[in-house]
Amino acid sequence: MNWLKLISSVFALCLVVSASAQSGKNPYYSHTDNKVLNVTDAQWEKILPAGVYEIAREKGTERAYTGKYWDNHKKGNYYCGVCGHPLYSSTAKFDSHTGWPSFYEPLNANSVKYNTDNEMGMVRTEVVCARCGSHLGHVFDDGPARTHKRYCMDGNVLDFEAAK
DSSP states (O other): OHHHHHHHHHHHHHHHHHHHHHHHHOTTOOSSOOOOOOOOHHHHHHHSOHHHHHHHTTOOOOOTTTSTTTTOOOOEEEEETTTOOEEEEGGGEEOOSSSSOEESSOSSTTSEEEEEEOGGGSOEEEEEETTTOOEEEEEESOSOTTTOOEEEEOGGGEEEEEOO
């Protein structure tokens, strides 16, 4: 029995150390600092996990129904997974049946910025984090009646904090 307790304790300690190492790895992550960041892609590449870097900095896209939060129904707020900037409220989230988390509006006017995206032979509106400039997804004009917008986000570049 003592052997099992020892193994469990060591495993728990490893999880705590691993979690602290991850959270301490990104010195730019904050839910409260709204200052625009000027960090190079080379710096982000050293900080971010490869999958997050590929979407956020190289404008990649996760496959539908594979990313975090596409089917999350909890109440709370969504943040930029790169810098922690507040982006969306769960109250604006809706099921778009696309396999990506979709919202009809950002948390506020300072949450996101927009770029024209001419990739893949079509013109789209790219959505980026207003603080760090990371690619989050695209916005389309086929959302629900309130705004008629569908912010189709890559869940793997989002973080979520449940309401308390």
